[in-house]
Amino acid sequence: MNKGYTTEEYVSLVNTALEKAAESFGDNVVAEAMKYSLENGGKRIRPILTLEFCRLCGGSAEDALPFACAVEMIHTYSLIHDDLPCMDDDDMRRGKPSCHIRFKENFALLAGDALLTHAFSSVLSCDFAKREPLRTIKALSLLAEGAGNMGMIAGQVTDLQSEGKEISSDTLEMMDKLKTGALIRASAGMGVVVAGGSDEQLEKAQLYASKLGHAFQVVDDILDVIGDEESLGKPIGSDAASGKSTYVSLLGLEMSRIYAGKLTDEALSALEFFGEESEYLKQLSQKLLSRRK
Amino acid sequence: MNKGYTTEEYVSLVNTALEKAAESFGDNVVAEAMKYSLENGGKRIRPILTLEFCRLCGGSAEDALPFACAVEMIHTYSLIHDDLPCMDDDDMRRGKPSCHIRFKENFALLAGDALLTHAFSSVLSCDFAKREPLRTIKALSLLAEGAGNMGMIAGQVTDLQSEGKEISSDTLEMMDKLKTGALIRASAGMGVVVAGGSDEQLEKAQLYASKLGHAFQVVDDILDVIGDEESLGKPIGSDAASGKSTYVSLLGLEMSRIYAGKLTDEALSALEFFGEESEYLKQLSQKLLSRRK
Numbered sequence: 087m088n089k090g091y092t093t094e095e096y097v098s099l100v101n102t103a104l105e106k107a108a109e110s111f112g113d114n115v116v117a118e119a120m121k122y123s124l125e126n127g128g129k130r131i132r133p134i135l136t137l138e139f140c141r142l143c144g145g146s147a148e149d150a151l152p153f154a155c156a157v158e159m160i161h162t163y164s165l166i167h168d169d170l171p172c173m174d175d176d177d178m179r180r181g182k183p184s185c186h187i188r189f190k191e192n193f194a195l196l197a198g199d200a201l202l203t204h205a206f207s208s209v210l211s212c213d214f215a216k217r218e219p220l221r222t223i224k225a226l227s228l229l230a231e232g233a234g235n236m237g238m239i240a241g242q243v244t245d246l247q248s249e250g251k252e253i254s255s256d257t258l259e260m261m262d263k264l265k266t267g268a269l270i271r272a273s274a275g276m277g278v279v280v281a282g283g284s285d286e287q288l289e290k291a292q293l294y295a296s297k298l299g300h301a302f303q304v305v306d307d308i309l310d311v312i313g314d315e316e317s318l319g320k321p322i323g324s325d326a327a328s329g330k331s332t333y334v335s336l337l338g339l340e341m342s343r344i345y346a347g348k349l350t351d352e353a354l355s356a357l358e359f360f361g362e363e364s365e366y367l368k369q370l371s372q373k374l375l376s377r378r379k
Numbered sequence: 380m381n382k383g384y385t386t387e388e389y390v391s392l393v394n395t396a397l398e399k400a401a402e403s404f405g406d407n408v409v410a411e412a413m414k415y416s417l418e419n420g421g422k423r424i425r426p427i428l429t430l431e432f433c434r435l436c437g438g439s440a441e442d443a444l445p446f447a448c449a450v451e452m453i454h455t456y457s458l459i460h461d462d463l464p465c466m467d468d469d470d471m472r473r474g475k476p477s478c479h480i481r482f483k484e485n486f487a488l489l490a491g492d493a494l495l496t497h498a499f500s501s502v503l504s505c506d507f508a509k510r511e512p513l514r515t516i517k518a519l520s521l522l523a524e525g526a527g528n529m530g531m532i533a534g535q536v537t538d539l540q541s542e543g544k545e546i547s548s549d550t551l552e553m554m555d556k557l558k559t560g561a562l563i564r565a566s567a568g569m570g571v572v573v574a575g576g577s578d579e580q581l582e583k584a585q586l587y588a589s590k591l592g593h594a595f596q597v598v599d600d601i602l603d604v605i606g607d608e609e610s611l612g613k614p615i616g617s618d619a620a621s622g623k624s625t626y627v628s629l630l631g632l633e634m635s636r637i638y639a640g641k642l643t644d645e646a647l648s649a650l651e652f653f654g655e656e657s658e659y660l661k662q663l664s665q666k667l668l669s670r671r672k
Contacts, residue, residue: 207523230500
């Protein structure tokens with residue numbers, strides 16, 4: 087078993103690898119836009135899942151890094167396109183002007199397209215792909231399926247179609263499983279595949295990732311309401327401003343808390359399969375799901 | 380050497396394979412939009428190049444078909460995104476409402492994203508990928524590089540940046556080489572790689588494809604002017620309506636004709652390397668480059 091990393095070490099590994107990958111983006115305005123959005127990073131949860139599941143299954147961080155970067159590129163492209171005027175029309179992303187505000191809509195569109203394309207080309211040209219072509223194909227296949235119209239994009243479609251409508255909690259659950267869950271699932275799965283893990287390891291890693299992603303979404307909804315309540319005195323359960331149904335608007339605050347707890351337990355229980363070495367992911371999950379903002 | 384096909388047979392092979400591929404697009408509005416744009420097909424030149432170069436290098440059409448479909452999906456996604464209001468803002472595509480007019484802008488954006496993603500997932504999950512993973516990785520790598528920000532997207536960027544400006548013929552040439560040439564080059568290259576062809580075969584196929592793509596663009600510019608002249612009486616060499624420089628506006632009609640002839644000769648000369656079996660491509664090239672519209 088390779089040595090474990092701290093979250094700070096993982097984030098630093100990923101950021102350094104992304105900077106290196108960015109050297110082959112070219113040198114035009116779209117390359118600049120790609121880097122801008124990629125650098126305006128979040129928690130890098132997806133790449134960390136790829137790296138850590140690779141480690142848990144006996145693989146090295148070096149082998150998993152190109153896949154970890156690829157999933158972050160795809161996540162970033164999806165945010166750029168989600169922010170566009172014809173989608174959510176968001177001017178800000180993580181406290182900075184969103185890509186189309188900073189670079190104009192046409193170049194933001196192309197930056198998203200180019201990040202999606204580069205996710206594949208960077209993995210396809212890495213050393214590991216030549217050494218382990220079958221694992222590379224299987225891992226990229228998980229990524230492409232998670233990102234495609236049976237995965238993430240299907241979730242975005244349901245999201246767009248349910249705007250301004252009251253939806254059922256089943257629909258909301260299905261939507262979240264696809265929109266955010268599919269890529270998180272692929273992140274974990276790729277780590278197992280790169281390491282040459284077993285089918286059972288793959289299944290457990292994906293189960294964990296599904297539950298984690300789902301729990302994360304419920305907690306997000308809870309924090310949105312608590313934040314709003316504290317700052318605006320908005321009635322709990324109403325999300326009229328965005329016109330979108332949330333777990334809190336559908337289940338109420340108390341039931342949402344219970345639901346988040348249940349999903350967290352299920353995620354942790356899937357981790358048990360990986361034994362003591364899964365302590366890092368256990369703690370990461372608990373930290374993510376008990377966050378205050 | 381596998382038997383040759385006629386253009387009609389190739390188009391029919393490709394269309395049947397695309398219809399089959401569309402079965403795994405899902406069943407939402409984006410899947411419908413993907414099929415709509417894919418079915419509104421052009422000449423299928425790119426997939427034909429993949430199939431025919433595979434044959435010329437001793438491979439089978441069956442092996443090359445997933446790659447041929449992938450390049451057509453990528454070509455189609457690029458047209459959908461090119462037509463969007465923030466890009467060329469074209470309401471019509473090949474005599475039908477463009478994707479965003481028919482399905483709304485948000486779903487057209489996602490249909491483009493999904494086609495690009497599906498191009499990779501469909502190849503990654505095909506039988507050939509399991510049987511010949513190294514060839515698959517090399518071929519997909521050519522595709523991703525041709526489609527990315529060092530290829531097609533870089534050409535789109537230069538195109539956007541040169542709108543309303545007088546550009547040099549060198550810039551125009553570089554732009555065309557990237558915007559349309561990079562994907563045509565990848566199409567031919569993939570055929571060679573799938574068949575397990577030599578480096579020299581790959582080089583000659585890509586040289587041919589570059590020259591063909593370039594000649595095609597010059598002929599397109601000539602036909603635009605001749606068509607305009609016949610129907611509108613617009614002065615030759617002016618393309619003021621679109622504000623874009625063309626070979627005719629930069630070189631004049633007569634020089635453009637000479638240039639197209641020179642490029643065609645260079646394309647045909649690269650084909651000679653493949654001997655008598657390249658007769659089909661020779662005729663196809665001549666037909667494409669002497670077309671009246």
